[in-house]
Amino acid sequence: MKKSLVPPPGPARTLALAQLISRTGDGAYYVTAALFFTQVAGLSAAQLGLGLTIAWSVALVLGVPLGHLTDRRGARGTAAFFFLCAAVAVGSYLVIRSFPLFVAAASLYAIGQRSGSAAQQALLAGVVPKKNITQVRAFLQACYNAGLSVGAALGGMVLLFDIREAYLAAFALNACAFVVAALVLLRVPATAPTPAAAPGEKAPSVLRDRPYVVVSLLNLILVLHVPLIDVALPLWIVGHTEAPKWVLSVMFVLNTLAVVVFQVRVSRGVTGMASAARYVVRGGLLLGAGCVVFAFSGSGGSAWSAILLLAAAAVQTLGEMVQMAGTWEISFGLAPDGRHGQYQAFFGSGLTIAEIVGPLALTGLLVYWGAPGWILLGALFAAAGCAMVPAVRWGERRLAAAQPAPDGAPKTTPAGQPALD
Template sequence: MPRPLTARLAKLLPDPGPARALTYSSLVNSIGRGLFVTASVVFFHQSVGLSAAQVGLGMTIAAVVGLFAGVPMGHLADKVGPRLITVVAGMTAAACILCYLLVHHWWAFVLVASAAAFAQASAQASRGALIAGSVPAEQRVRTRAYLRAVTNGGWTIGAPLAGIALYYDVRAVYMGLIAIAAALNVVGALLNLRVPKLPPRESSARESMSTALRDRPFLTLAVLNAIMNIHFGIQNVAIPLWVVERTNAPAWVISLVAVINTVSVVALQVRASRGSGTVDGAARAMRRAGFLLLAACVLYALAAGEPAWVAAVALALGAAVHVIGELLHASGGWGLSYDLAPPHAQGQYQGLFLTGFQIADIAAPALLTTAVVGWGLPGWVLFGAIFAATGMAIPAVARWASRTRVTPVPDPAVA
C-alpha cells in the first residue's frame, strides 16, 4: 500500500532534531527573501521614487556596512550563545524590512538598507556557529549542503510569488508583499528557538575578538575563498550582459542558465558535499572547483560570435560545468571553515569566512563587467586562470593551517 504523502515528504527531511529545525527556519526565511529581493528594486524605483543610480549606490553602501558585522557579531555569538544572536539578528532584519515602508528619501533608504545588511550578516555569522555547536562535527558539511539546497528551493517559491506585485505595480500591493516578507523573516528567526540552546563556554569569554584575524593561515584561506567567490557574480552579472551584448544567443538563454543552476543546487548539493567533511577532502574539492570554473569560463567565452544555436549550447554547457564547480566550492569552503576553526570560536571564524564572500559580492560586478564583458575571450580566460590558480593554492594553505592548529578540545555541545 503506498505511503501517505506526508510520510514521503518526511523522508526528505533530516532526522528530528537541530538539523530539522534549521531546515524549517531556512525554508521560511528563503521564501521571504525571494519575495523581497525579487520585487524590492522595482519598489524602490517605481513606488519610492529613487533613481536606479540611487538604489545601486545605496545598496553598495549597505553592503560595505555589512562587512563590519561578521567577525564582531560572530565573536558575540561565541560569548553569549549563537542561538540568541541568530534570533535577535533575524528579528532585527525583519524590522528593517518593515521600515522600508517608511522610506521616502534616499538618505533614509541608505540607513535602513545598511541596518538590514548589518543584521543579515550578523545572523549568518551566528547561524554558522549555531550549526557548528548543535550538529555533530561529521555532519556539519552535509547539513550546510542540505540547508543550501532548501534555501534555493525557497527562493524558487518566493521569487515567482513576487511576480504578483510586479504585475499590478501599485504601492498597496508592494506594501503587502513587504509585510508578508517581514512576517516570514520573523517566523524564520523564531524557528531557530527549536534548536537546543548552547551555553556560552568559558574559553569563548576569554577569547579576543581579533583571534581569527590574527590566524594567518585561516585568514589566507579566507582571502583565497573570497577570490573564488567572485564566480557567483558570473551568473547574476556577467552572463546577462554577455548574452545580450557579445553573443547571438536569444535572451531566454539567460533564464536557461539560471534554471540549470537552481535545479542543480537543489538536486545535487548534498551529493556534491560527500568527502568534504575533512580538511584534506575539502581542499581537494576546492582544487577541482577551480579547474571546473576555468572550463566553464572557456565555454562561456566560446559563445561569442557564433550562430545562435551554437552560442546557446556553449552557454548551457558552461552553466552545467559552472554549477558543478560551484557545488564543490561551496562544500569545500564549509569543510575548511568548520574543521580549521577552534570549537570555542566558531562564530568569529565563520564571520571572517563570510566577510570574504561579502567582499567578493561587492567587487564582482565591477571586475566582471570590465574584464569579461569588456575584454571578451582574454577576460574570460584571465578569470578562469585565476580560479584555477586559487584552487591549486588552497591545499597547500590548508596543510599549513592544519599544522598550526592546537590539539582540538572536545566540544561538549556535540559530544
C-alpha cells in the same frame, strides 16, 4: 519530496526549516526590490546603488565584531535577534521615503541578514556533530535555493500585477518570514557561550589566524561565480553573443534546481579536511573550465551560442556545488571550538566583498575585454582552487599547535608530525 532531500530530524531539520522560510521572503524581496525602491519609494537608481553599497560595506566592517558577540552571548539568541533586526529593517521600508532613512534601514537589513547567517552557522557548529556538518550544510544550501525559488515565483506575481499594494505585500511577506524564522531558530537547543578572555589576556581574533585569513581570501576568489551569474553573464549574453535572451532564464533555473536536487549528493564525498581540499581543487578547475566554454560562446550563430552557454552553465553549476561542499568543511574544520561566530562571519565576508566589488570588476574584465577576460578568470579560479591544499595544511598545523597536548606530550599535527608554529 525524496527522503534524500529532507534533512534528518532534530536540530538539522529545524535549521533547514528556518533557512527555507527566511530565504522564501528574501526571494520575493530580491525580485521586487529595485522596482519598489525606484517606483514606490521614490529613490533614483543612483541613490539605490549608493545606498546598498554603503549598507553592505557597513555589514562587512561590523561582521567580525558581531561574530565575536555571537560567541560571547550564544549563537541561538543572537541568530534570532539578527533575524528580527532584518525583519524590522524590511518592515520600515513600507513607510520610508527619504534617502538617509533608506541607508539606515538598508544597513540594518544588511547587518541582520549577514550577521544572522553567520550566527546560524555558529549554531550549526554547536548542535550538529562535526562529522555531519558538511552534509547538514548541504541540506541548508538546498533549502536556501528552494526558498529563493519559491520567493522569486511570488515576486514574479508581484511584477505581473505591478501595483503599489503588491510591492508592499512582498516586503511585508519578507518581514514576516524573518520573524517566523527567528521563532523557529529558538526551537534549536542553545549552545554555551564562550567565556571572556582573562584580565590582561588578548581576546582571540580570527584576524591573527593567518592560515584562516589566506583560506578566506582564496574563497573570496572562488565565490566570484555569484556576481558572475547575477551581473556579468547577462551583459555578456546581450552584448557578445547571438543567443536569445531567454537562455539566461534557463541557465538560472538550471543552476537553482541542480543545487536543490544534487547538492546533498555531491557533498557526500567530503569526509574530512583532505577530501575537502581535493573538492575545492576540483571545483576551481570546473569553474575555470566553465569560463573557457563561456569564452567561445561569443562566436557562431544563435543556436551554437545557446548550446555553449547552457553547457558552460552546467559545468559551472557542478563546480559551484563541489567547491562549496569543500569550503564548508574547511571553514568549520579550521575554526577553533567556541569561536565559530567570528570565524564564520569573517569567512562569509568574502561573499559580501564579492557582491560589492565583483559586478564592477567582472563587468570590466568580461564585458569590455571579452574572451581573454574569460580565460583569465578561469585561470584565477583554477589557481585559487589548487592553492587551497597548502593553505589547508598550514591551517591544520596551526590549529594542532594551538591545542593543549595531553600529559605534557609534544603537540602534533593530525598526521602525527611535530606541530609547527
